[in-house]
Amino acid sequence: GAVVSQHPSWVICKSGTSVKIECRSLDFQATTMFWYRQFPKQSLMLMATSNEGSKATYEQGVEKDKFLINHASLTLSTLTVTSAHPEDSSFYICSARPLVTGGLGELFFGEGSRLTVL
Amino acid sequence: AQSVTQLGSHVSVSEGALVLLRCNYSSSVPPYLFWYVQYPNQGLQLLLKYTSAATLVKGINGFEAEFKKSETSFHLTKPSAHMSDAAEYFCAVSLSGGSNYKLTFGKGTLLTVNP
Numbered sequence: 001g002a003v004v005s006q007h008p009s010w011v012i013c014k015s016g017t018s019v020k021i022e023c024r025s026l027d028f029q030a031t032t033m034f035w036y037r038q039f040p041k042q043s044l045m046l047m048a049t050s051n052e053g054s055k056a057t058y059e060q061g062v063e064k065d066k067f068l069i070n071h072a073s074l075t076l077s078t079l080t081v082t083s084a085h086p087e088d089s090s091f092y093i094c095s096a097r098p099l100v101t102g103g104l105g106e107l108f109f110g111e112g113s114r115l116t117v118l
Numbered sequence: 119a120q121s122v123t124q125l126g127s128h129v130s131v132s133e134g135a136l137v138l139l140r141c142n143y144s145s146s147v148p149p150y151l152f153w154y155v156q157y158p159n160q161g162l163q164l165l166l167k168y169t170s171a172a173t174l175v176k177g178i179n180g181f182e183a184e185f186k187k188s189e190t191s192f193h194l195t196k197p198s199a200h201m202s203d204a205a206e207y208f209c210a211v212s213l214s215g216g217s218n219y220k221l222t223f224g225k226g227t228l229l230t231v232n233p
Contacts, residue, residue: 006161034220043208043225044162093161095221106152107221109161 002028004096006110013084014118021079021113023094029074030096034107035067038091050077074099084117091115120145120211124224132232137181137196139227141209144190150212151192152221153183155205162208168192179203204231 003026013019023033032051036044048069050056056069066088068080077096081088091114095107125140143149150169154162166177173185183194192209209224 004161041228043223046220046222049220091159095162106164106167109154109163111161112159114159 002096002098002108004094004108004110006092006094006113008113009111010114010116012116012118015085016083018080018082019084019115021081021092021094021115023077023079023096023110025075025096025098025108028096028108029099030077031074031099032097033071033077034095034097035069035077035079036093036095038093038112040091044093047079081115084115086117089115089117120149120213120222122209122211122222122224124207124209124227126227127225128228128230130230130232131199133201134198137194137199137203137229139194139207139209139229141183141192141194141224142190143192143209143211145211145213147213151183151185152210152212153177153181153192153194154208154210154223156208156226157205165194165207199229199231201231201233204229 005024007022035047038044047062048056048058050069050071052071052074058064071077091112093112094110121144123142152167153165156162165181166175168175168185176182181196206226206228208226210221212221
């Protein structure tokens with residue numbers, strides 16, 4: 001099956017530093033990748049939609065300058081949390097839509113990245 | 119616009135009992151519907167999906183769901199719960215034909231299985 005890998009799985013950083021999270025589709029090409037944020041015991045909140053070679057589309061209320069998204073290739077998207085603060089601590093999950101889906105709308109999810117900002 | 123409502127944030131069953139997790143959706147166009155499972159500190163794994171073919175959808179691990187348009191429901195069931203089924207379950211809807219297939223998730227239902 002289609003595999004999406006996120007790295008790192010866990011990251012702890014100091015307040016004020018920047019952290020980069022990678023999302024890779026390992027065995028398929030993804031035109032579109034999505035970034036979600038999940039708070040404890042809550043659902044996934046879509047942060048942004050990332051299309052290869054173009055600027056990401058952010059959901060309302062998500063700071064573009066704080067959460068930088070780059071989708072440089074059909075297999076890699078990165079989320080950079082800039083000047084991280086403790087309130088940015090969360091579980092970040094990416095998903096990828098295969099280039100060829102047959103119109104099924106199925107997404108494949110990464111394992112998630114737990115960010116803790118001290 | 120599309121939305122998903124999962125009735126019951128927490129469902130507890132005994133091992134071997136029927137599992138029923140409820141999901142109702144709202145969509146202005148025929149939807150695609152999904153159930154995902156999430157184990158602690160992990161991403162989401164697709165259980166099953168409805169994409170306008172058969173209304174009764176069979177998924178992995180013995181789960182199935184039935185699409186009922188008249189009730190705008192897509193409830194998830196499993197005849198006999200196993201301890202390994204304990205996890206968080208999310209129902210999601212996507213608009214068919216949408217260019218980005220953006221998923222809207224329900225708030226999730228935590229399933230606990232008692233021995």
